[in-house]
Amino acid sequence: MNPPxxxxxxxxxxxELRHELRTPVNHIVGYAEMLLEDVPATEPDRRARLEEALGxxxxxxxxxxxxxxxxxxxxxxxxxxTELYQRLRDPQQRIVRSVTAMMSTPGTILDTQFAQDLxxxxxxxxxxxxxxxxxxxxxxxxxxxxGVAGQALILVVDxxxxxxxxxxxxxxxxxxxxxxxxxxxxxxxxxxxxxxxLVLLDMLMPDTDGYEVLVQIKEDPATxxxxxxxxxxxxxxxxxxxxxxxxAEDFLPKPxxxxxxxxxxxxxxxxxxxxxxxxxxxxxVDRVIAAASAVEAGTYEGGALGEVAQRGDALGRLARVFDxxxxxxxxxxxxxxxxxxxxxxxxxxxxxxxxxxAVPVELGGQLVAGQRFAERYEIVRLVGRGGMGAxxxxxDRELDEDVAIKTVRRELVSDPEILERFKGEIxxxxxxxxxxxxxxxxxxxxxxVYYLTMEFVEGITVRELIDTRGKVGITSTxxxxxxxxxxxxxxxxxxxxxxxxKPQNLLLDGDGVLKVMDFGVARLMEGxxxxxxxGLLLGTPAYMPPEQFLGExxxxxxxxxxxxxxxxxxLTGRLPIExxxxxxxxxxxxxxxxxxxxxxxxxxxxxxxxxxxxxxxxKPEDRVQSAAELVAELQALG
Amino acid sequence: MPTILLxxxxxxxxxxxxxxxxxxxxxxxxxxxxxxxxxxxSAGGHDLILLDMSLPDLDGWEVARRLRAxxxxxxxxxxxxxxxxxxxxxxxxxxxxxxxxxxxxxxxxRLLGKIETxxxxxx
Numbered sequence: 001m002n003p004p005x006x007x008x009x010x011x012x013x014x015x016e017l018r019h020e021l022r023t024p025v026n027h028i029v030g031y032a033e034m035l036l037e038d039v040p041a042t043e044p045d046r047r048a049r050l051e052e053a054l055g056x057x058x059x060x061x062x063x064x065x066x067x068x069x070x071x072x073x074x075x076x077x078x079x080x081x082t083e084l085y086q087r088l089r090d091p092q093q094r095i096v097r098s099v100t101a102m103m104s105t106p107g108t109i110l111d112t113q114f115a116q117d118l119x120x121x122x123x124x125x126x127x128x129x130x131x132x133x134x135x136x137x138x139x140x141x142x143x144x145x146x147g148v149a150g151q152a153l154i155l156v157v158d159x160x161x162x163x164x165x166x167x168x169x170x171x172x173x174x175x176x177x178x179x180x181x182x183x184x185x186x187x188x189x190x191x192x193x194x195x196x197x198l199v200l201l202d203m204l205m206p207d208t209d210g211y212e213v214l215v216q217i218k219e220d221p222a223t224x225x226x227x228x229x230x231x232x233x234x235x236x237x238x239x240x241x242x243x244x245x246x247x248a249e250d251f252l253p254k255p256x257x258x259x260x261x262x263x264x265x266x267x268x269x270x271x272x273x274x275x276x277x278x279x280x281x282x283x284x285v286d287r288v289i290a291a292a293s294a295v296e297a298g299t300y301e302g303g304a305l306g307e308v309a310q311r312g313d314a315l316g317r318l319a320r321v322f323d324x325x326x327x328x329x330x331x332x333x334x335x336x337x338x339x340x341x342x343x344x345x346x347x348x349x350x351x352x353x354x355x356x357x358a359v360p361v362e363l364g365g366q367l368v369a370g371q372r373f374a375e376r377y378e379i380v381r382l383v384g385r386g387g388m389g390a391x392x393x394x395x396d397r398e399l400d401e402d403v404a405i406k407t408v409r410r411e412l413v414s415d416p417e418i419l420e421r422f423k424g425e426i427x428x429x430x431x432x433x434x435x436x437x438x439x440x441x442x443x444x445x446x447x448x449v450y451y452l453t454m455e456f457v458e459g460i461t462v463r464e465l466i467d468t469r470g471k472v473g474i475t476s477t478x479x480x481x482x483x484x485x486x487x488x489x490x491x492x493x494x495x496x497x498x499x500x501x502k503p504q505n506l507l508l509d510g511d512g513v514l515k516v517m518d519f520g521v522a523r524l525m526e527g528x529x530x531x532x533x534x535g536l537l538l539g540t541p542a543y544m545p546p547e548q549f550l551g552e553x554x555x556x557x558x559x560x561x562x563x564x565x566x567x568x569x570x571l572t573g574r575l576p577i578e579x580x581x582x583x584x585x586x587x588x589x590x591x592x593x594x595x596x597x598x599x600x601x602x603x604x605x606x607x608x609x610x611x612x613x614x615x616x617x618x619k620p621e622d623r624v625q626s627a628a629e630l631v632a633e634l635q636a637l638g
Numbered sequence: 639m640p641t642i643l644l645x646x647x648x649x650x651x652x653x654x655x656x657x658x659x660x661x662x663x664x665x666x667x668x669x670x671x672x673x674x675x676x677x678x679x680s681a682g683g684h685d686l687i688l689l690d691m692s693l694p695d696l697d698g699w700e701v702a703r704r705l706r707a708x709x710x711x712x713x714x715x716x717x718x719x720x721x722x723x724x725x726x727x728x729x730x731x732x733x734x735x736x737x738x739x740x741x742x743x744x745x746x747x748r749l750l751g752k753i754e755t756x757x758x759x760x761x
Contacts, residue, residue: 014724015722015724018722019721019722022721022722023721027654028743029744031650033746034658057743120650120654
């Protein structure tokens with residue numbers, strides 16, 4: 001007799017199946033070959049992994065061609081397809097392993113396109129053997145290497161020897177491994193010793209009956225997930241209900257019907273398989289959550305998600321994306337750390353040098369050391385002088401901490417309108433609270449002296465750093481750049497434009513933290529009375545964007561121009577345009593483009609040089625458009 | 639360099655094959671299904687067509703037939719691509735008006751050989 005049609009594959013279905021399987025192979029081979037073209041010989045590990053994926057994909061193709069080619073027009077049995085899916089698992093796993101290994105190699109940052117293409121290979125690999133096509137074999141506890149699909153380890157508990165034997169024989173015929181127990185106590189001992197996939201439990205037994213055994217199995221967290229099917233006579237419905245209420249999976253009435261027996265057992269085993277999958281899934285979700293906590297704590301190691309990242313579902317994708325993000329964040333942090341360390345070194349050297357060169361600041365300010373000022377400050381010493389007035393280090397007696405006091409020359413604030421505008425600006429600046437901004441505390445007047453108080457920072461200015469070092473190293477300059485950009489994001493965010501970003505206004509403390517001074521102060525200097533005063537503006541126009549010295553609208557992009565000039569000076573040790581007078585400077589800036597930093601200092605990378613030039617573009621619309629954009633550009637530079 | 643019209647409904651196949659061809663210097667124009675393949679093919683401007691056979695609705699064989707038949711009467715080479723790879727597929731493709739036939743997974747060197755041969759053929 002011929003086998004029934006249902007067990008054979010039609011030619012049309014065969015074509016479909018070949019299509020379904022060869023399409024993902026096409027993706028895997030195509031993308032892997034393309035990636036191989038991109039990976040240079042200097043990266044043998046990555047090449048080897050791609051070769052491994054390619055080799056496995058070719059094995060897949062051989063298996064497909066071997067199993068799905070009809071010989072002399074004879075149809076192919078359906079069982080051959082099931083077997084094919086089983087055999088595809090190994091090469092599929094080889095592909096998944098080599099691709100995920102590339103995705104989560106610690107310390108490796110993949111190019112976005114490369115990472116996307118790897119993701120595509122992974123998707124294709126999972127399409128090869130979708131879930132359910134080749135169920136994972138049910139593991140048999142105590143056996144050495146899993147088992148045949150569908151096989152399970154079942155415990156039959158019955159005090160009647162005939163019943164035990166009938167059940168055992170039937171189950172063995174169904175390919176299951178079977179153990180028997182003749183009473184409840186023995187059953188509990190066996191369950192404690194081995195991990196069964198299913199228990200068939202007779203209800204009525206002397207001493208410990210089925211119900212008691214069930215209760216004990218379900219009370220123990222180690223065994224409560226083992227499905228239990230109660231065996232009972234149909235007329236014992238009350239006990240059946242009681243058992244199901246206590247967690248029994250199902251019941252089997254005596255005498256056994258073989259079809260019903262098979263159906264209920266496979267349904268229970270399938271439910272257990274799904275439960276196990278779910279538990280495994282939740283365990284892996286926990287690992288992703290733990291990884292997130294590790295990232296927060298700074299202890300995450302790339303690739304730690306291991307097999308979670310190999311899953312073909314959304315969780316696997318989440319784990320891979322997470323791993324990639326964590327690797328990028330770590331790489332960025334490492335880069336920033338190196339930049340700051342370099343900067344700290346340079347600051348250390350510069351401080352040594354400036355100590356040697358230190359000339360005592362002349363006295364002669366309005367205030368003198370030891371003087372009590374504004375009823376709460378004790379002047380420690382004069383630390384600097386500028387166009388606006390003098391700067392003192394002072395002790396705040398009320399808060400018992402050092403502050404900087406900046407006196408403001410009387411004529412700068414003699415116009416009430418200018419004074420009001422200045423106060424408004426200071427009110428805004430006081431709202432900026434950030435580690436990269438020198439905090440402004442107060443503005444006041446005492447004994448006819450107008451003054452500002454602000455955070456006192458022990459450190460050197462970028463001016464001193466450039467002057468003592470000649471120029472600043474590339475990584476240190478990038479550390480200055482990213483902190484300066486960050487401070488501008490914060491200040492521009494509250495509506496404060498600095499208007500006078502220059503090396504003298506950028507303080508560096510001993511830890512390499514940059515602090516921008518004088519937010520809101522420059523506004524005062526724009527008063528008409530001071531424009532012509534010698535020395536007041538001379539230092540500044542070099543950093544001014546054309547729109548500022550032409551008296552046009554000044555906006556956030558004006559600060560970015562000044563930042564560009566500061567970075568230019570750090571990288572090259574000179575100003576982009578050098579001129580003998582302010583008029584000459586303005587004229588030259590309007591007429592010529594300065595040489596790119598890399599033309600002055602060949603060590604400056606092209607991308608850094610181009611970014612600085614873009615910050616210094618003559619027209620605001622040609623510049624980097626916002627401080628946030630500058631932060632992003634700097635991050636992209638690495 | 640010659641322009642190739644790639645008619646392919648599968649996104650990954652399109653992405654992969656078009657990028658691989660572009661790396662070899664070809665310009666690739668994409669059509670994502672049969673009707674778009676017929677429309678773009680009949681509009682002209684290409685030197686060769688790579689045509690997937692298992693497109694939904696209007697399949698590759700039908701696309702080839704329509705492009706070859708009047709009123710379109712297209713004469714540029716068409717290479718059929720299929721992942722079925724069953725006996726008889728090749729003959730069916732040639733009957734529909736394709737000039738050559740290749741199977742997926744694509745062996746790039748083999749496919750490029752076919753493309754170059756057909757492009758050199760006097761039309």
